[in-house]
Amino acid sequence: MASVLARYRRSLVERTRHHLGYPYNLDFDYGELAQLQHFSINNLGDPFIESNYGVHSRQFEVGVLDWFARLWEIEKDQYWGYITNCGTEGNLHGILVGLSHYSVFKAARMYRMECVKVDTLITGEIDCADFGKKILLNQDKPAIINVNIGTTVKGAVDDLDLVIETLENNGFKGRFYIHCDGALFGLMMPFVKRAPKVTFKKPIGSVSVSGHKFVGCPMPCGVQITRLEHINALSRNVEYLASRDATIMGSRNGHAPIFLWYTLNRKGYRGFQKEVQRCLRNAHYLRDRLRAAGVSAMLNELSSTVVFERPPDEEFVRRWQLACQGSIAHVVVMPNVTIDKLDHFLDELVAKRAAWFPAGGSQIPCIAADVGEENCACTLHRC
Ligand SMILES: Cc1ncc(COP(=O)(O)O)c(C=O)c1O
Numbered sequence: 001m002a003s004v005l006a007r008y009r010r011s012l013v014e015r016t017r018h019h020l021g022y023p024y025n026l027d028f029d030y031g032e033l034a035q036l037q038h039f040s041i042n043n044l045g046d047p048f049i050e051s052n053y054g055v056h057s058r059q060f061e062v063g064v065l066d067w068f069a070r071l072w073e074i075e076k077d078q079y080w081g082y083i084t085n086c087g088t089e090g091n092l093h094g095i096l097v098g099l100s101h102y103s104v105f106k107a108a109r110m111y112r113m114e115c116v117k118v119d120t121l122i123t124g125e126i127d128c129a130d131f132g133k134k135i136l137l138n139q140d141k142p143a144i145i146n147v148n149i150g151t152t153v154k155g156a157v158d159d160l161d162l163v164i165e166t167l168e169n170n171g172f173k174g175r176f177y178i179h180c181d182g183a184l185f186g187l188m189m190p191f192v193k194r195a196p197k198v199t200f201k202k203p204i205g206s207v208s209v210s211g212h213k214f215v216g217c218p219m220p221c222g223v224q225i226t227r228l229e230h231i232n233a234l235s236r237n238v239e240y241l242a243s244r245d246a247t248i249m250g251s252r253n254g255h256a257p258i259f260l261w262y263t264l265n266r267k268g269y270r271g272f273q274k275e276v277q278r279c280l281r282n283a284h285y286l287r288d289r290l291r292a293a294g295v296s297a298m299l300n301e302l303s304s305t306v307v308f309e310r311p312p313d314e315e316f317v318r319r320w321q322l323a324c325q326g327s328i329a330h331v332v333v334m335p336n337v338t339i340d341k342l343d344h345f346l347d348e349l350v351a352k353r354a355a356w357f358p359a360g361g362s363q364i365p366c367i368a369a370d371v372g373e374e375n376c377a378c379t380l381h382r383c
Pocket of ligand 1: 023086087088089091148150151152153181183184210211220221222
């Protein structure tokens, strides 16, 4: 067993060293928390109501939630939230709250929704002209809208104010519920000066963020915050738990809140701000060097997700764990992605390109159609 584990550890070290594609901060040190490994910490039930199971970490969970409530500007006595298992669970919960807000039965809620996809702009953000048209076709019912605070592939940020304006101008005032999916950027945007604000001072219903992405955590986790007024419609008391059932999962990871609490306290607002600024700087560096090497590349203004043409060599894609969709690939510049690491990647990419495209031009489709001509300074493709 010892040698199996040692080999596995070595492979983790190597895979961590060559990771660029997914939005996970792999740089953290939770050594001080090793003393808690021997406990089965479980926060089953509602974070604000103590269950009969005493090996929990609710005090840390509520501390983390208060931190996020302050970040997203909602008073302590006005919000409800919990630490989820991941960003996806936050989205599921946000939409679920949106549905229960409009009194649909829980069993039907998750699966019987009518879902309308809205077109996006070239940047990846929601096209509010199309959004306006689509809601007008559905005037007979209230709307639940998922607003993306950082899309997965292009790192686009939906214009929350314009989404609200579109709803209100089309007769939906008071008849909508907005869930903000801030899986990655939910914790980056507040620290970017020119970024539009996600705040409960606007008519939004919930915000979720992944804990293992920008914060960095050894296990997937997330944070979900909603308005307390919405949660009563959804929850019920469970005698067996001696708590309230308002979460999606039953048993809930009690270690995750302690990890999050630890990092939030260690770094604080200032620490996150510095990290966000460094990530954005490094992302610009990567985009500029890609373009200088003749690689078609784009970077949305508020984003550290650098999108570029997909390398035609699957082995190279796997080696750097690039996330790909169609003809594009991306690198998400997280706090652990240093200039050294980017240089290493870029040097390899440039050397490989000489072998992939001996005539000097790439054979893969240009991504100008995706990024818009004005964003693309690619020399090989004459965009
Ligand atoms: C926009 C967006 N929402 C949700 C998720 C899902 O988050 P998780 O992996 O924490 O479930 C992701 C993951 O990358 C994402 O990019």
